[in-house]
Amino acid sequence: MHLLVLDVGNTRLKWGVYAQVELGAALLAGGAMALEDVDQLHQVLAAQPRPHKVIGCAVAGAVVTARVCAELDALGLRCNWISAQAEQCGVRNSYATPSLLGADRWAAQLGARQRVPDQAAMVISVGTAVTVDCLSREGVFIGGIILPGFGLMLKALEMGTAGLRVPEGGITDFPTNTSDALMTGGALAISGAARQMHARLLAREPAGVSVLLTGGAAPKLRDALGLPHQHVEHLVFEGLLCIAARQTRAHLKKTQGRPKFS
């Protein structure tokens, strides 16, 4: 009864295989590929145990999602693509239009709530974009911010200037070259935004806030963040697992309650 989970972001597709469709199931295998390489997905997945169920979130647009569906189709698989709900897995969504919240942001928050069921939490996701999303102690998503990720900030600076096309630098206290100035600038922009959101959430939730850091570029932020935090590589997967487990349980309840041969 394996579960295949898919997280299709704007830069990479991440996939994982859970041993069961149950909370706390073991993640048996996983990987990531650039969206340009999505045509290799069916080969990659063919080497994995055949899943009983596929669940995913996709925020990279209809064309990319259709390509992923075609790869799954080649294996006879169909994905249940989730969208943000008004309420699910113990989290309530305060977005003005709940379904317009990014499905990956929603899944990450469901994952966060599973990990931190009795405290306020802040999820920092560092991918193509950066999102900083706040969950109250009661499990209400009260709001969050979106800003450009490291790559997009650099791209904007490269495109809008003549002299900023330089190799990747590092984070230093007082940068003395262009590369370090750019990397440190990006890290401080993201960490500064995250710290401000943390201060706001903490003012509302004085009992404490757990900070969870996720996303492919999370390691770049780790040293600059300046907030005690937990790095959770697969927070989106954990939210998807929660949704799949609840759906399976609800389905079993329904079918077991039905008289045989009806």
Ligand SMILES: Nc1ncnc2c1ncn2[C@@H]1O[C@H](COP(=O)(O)OP(=O)(O)O)[C@@H](O)[C@H]1O
């Ligand atoms: N092997 C890799 N290929 C591409 N990007 C990587 C890789 N490893 C880490 N990254 C970083 O991760 C970011 C993508 O993170 P990810 O969470 O997958 O984003 P998204 O969900 O938006 O696709 C890239 O912008 C890059 O900074």
Ligand SMILES: CC(C)(COP(=O)(O)O)[C@@H](O)C(=O)NCCC(=O)O
């Ligand atoms: C904010 C995002 C672009 C983040 O995408 P990512 O960096 O994971 O590729 C994505 O969650 C999205 O398109 N959200 C829809 C708008 C919203 O959440 O308000």
Ligand SMILES: [K+]
């Ligand atoms: K993100």
